[in-house]
Amino acid sequence: MFTMKIKKAIIPAAGLGTRVLPASKAVPKEMLNIVDKPAIQYIVEEAAAAGIEDILIITNRGKGVIEDHFDHSYELEDKLKDNPSKKDLYEDVLACSNIANVYFLRQKETKGLGHAIMCAKSFIGNEPFAILYGDDVIINDEYPVTKQLVDAFEKTGKGIVGVKEVPRKDVSKYCSLDVTPHADNAALMDVHNIIEKPTEDQIMSCFSILGRVVAPPQVFDYLAEDLANTPEGEELYFTDTLARLGKEGNLLALDFDGIRYDMGNKLGIMKANCEVALSHKEIGEDFKAYIKDLASKI
Numbered sequence: 245m246f247t248m249k250i251k252k253a254i255i256p257a258a259g260l261g262t263r264v265l266p267a268s269k270a271v272p273k274e275m276l277n278i279v280d281k282p283a284i285q286y287i288v289e290e291a292a293a294a295g296i297e298d299i300l301i302i303t304n305r306g307k308g309v310i311e312d313h314f315d316h317s318y319e320l321e322d323k324l325k326d327n328p329s330k331k332d333l334y335e336d337v338l339a340c341s342n343i344a345n346v347y348f349l350r351q352k353e354t355k356g357l358g359h360a361i362m363c364a365k366s367f368i369g370n371e372p373f374a375i376l377y378g379d380d381v382i383i384n385d386e387y388p389v390t391k392q393l394v395d396a397f398e399k400t401g402k403g404i405v406g407v408k409e410v411p412r413k414d415v416s417k418y419c420s421l422d423v424t425p426h427a428d429n430a431a432l433m434d435v436h437n438i439i440e441k442p443t444e445d446q447i448m449s450c451f452s453i454l455g456r457v458v459a460p461p462q463v464f465d466y467l468a469e470d471l472a473n474t475p476e477g478e479e480l481y482f483t484d485t486l487a488r489l490g491k492e493g494n495l496l497a498l499d500f501d502g503i504r505y506d507m508g509n510k511l512g513i514m515k516a517n518c519e520v521a522l523s524h525k526e527i528g529e530d531f532k533a534y535i536k537d538l539a540s541k542i
């Protein structure tokens with residue numbers, strides 16, 4: 245089967261981040277760090293590791309520091325360049341501006357994820373693309389999760405949503421998928437329906453979409469229709485648009501292999517920092533000793 249290569253990605257990062265206030269008042273939640281890198285850098289690196297060359301980050305007012313982070317910082321680079329003891333830092337700083345072609349667009353009103361994605365229509369054009377939610381960091385250094393989705397798309401030619409089973413008590417915070425196994429691939433499922441923020445009696449499975457999607461360009465036609473039908477003041481759920489792909493047999497769910505951290509809530513941020521710190525090459529050993537000592541006291 246011939247499928248187009250995925251060369252473009254969108255990272256929606258224009259949310260208000262109310263669940264992590266006051267931290268996110270002046271600093272975008274996507275710029276909150278995990279040890280020594282902002283969350284959004286992990287995400288841009290993941291997209292680049294999947295062979296994606298052009299990445300559009302959707303921002304809004306007050307998120308200009310995201311642009312600065314992926315730009316050169318000549319003064320800093322100049323200072324570090326000539327200092328042999330700071331060679332690694334120089335390379336780290338320089339690398340931020342060279343990960344991929346990173347573009348920016350503002351969502352002028354915070355009208356939800358579906359609306360943010362719609363803003364990227366002319367950037368994407370008529371080709372399939374990846375979406376990486378700006379507050380979901382998913383770690384798998386050997387086989388990045390976006391690459392897992394891209395490979396599944398290239399094999400099947402269908403839209404792919406990255407899913408994980410979440411505890412039943414939490415499904416109502418996410419979405420619930422109606423799925424059945426797909427052919428002979430244990431990790432792939434056919435998606436028949438999706439319900440956003442289901443009530444207990446609407447739960448079809450505990451599989452929820454967690455932060456990664458590969459979509460065909462038709463999704464923009466569906467989004468345009470759905471946005472036109474969304475009453476003023478109501479938020480369009482992007483999952484409702486994805487559900488339309490599912491109902492016509494064009495959407496698969498991939499139970500991805502990776503550890504996902506929700507950087508949009510306080511506990512998620514703490515878990516990400518703790519776990520990444522434990523295996524960090526510079527501070528890992530000291531942090532482990534500190535955690536063991538702390539754990540013995542609580």
Ligand code: UTP
Nearest residue numbers: 256257258259260261262263355356360378379
């Ligand atoms: P969330 O609903 O998790 O983000 O959206 P939020 O709106 O910032 O969260 P809270 O509830 O206020 O804490 C998922 C992703 O979609 C982006 C967010 O930045 C996040 O990466 N988003 C959301 C947009 O780009 N635009 C929007 O209008 C809403």
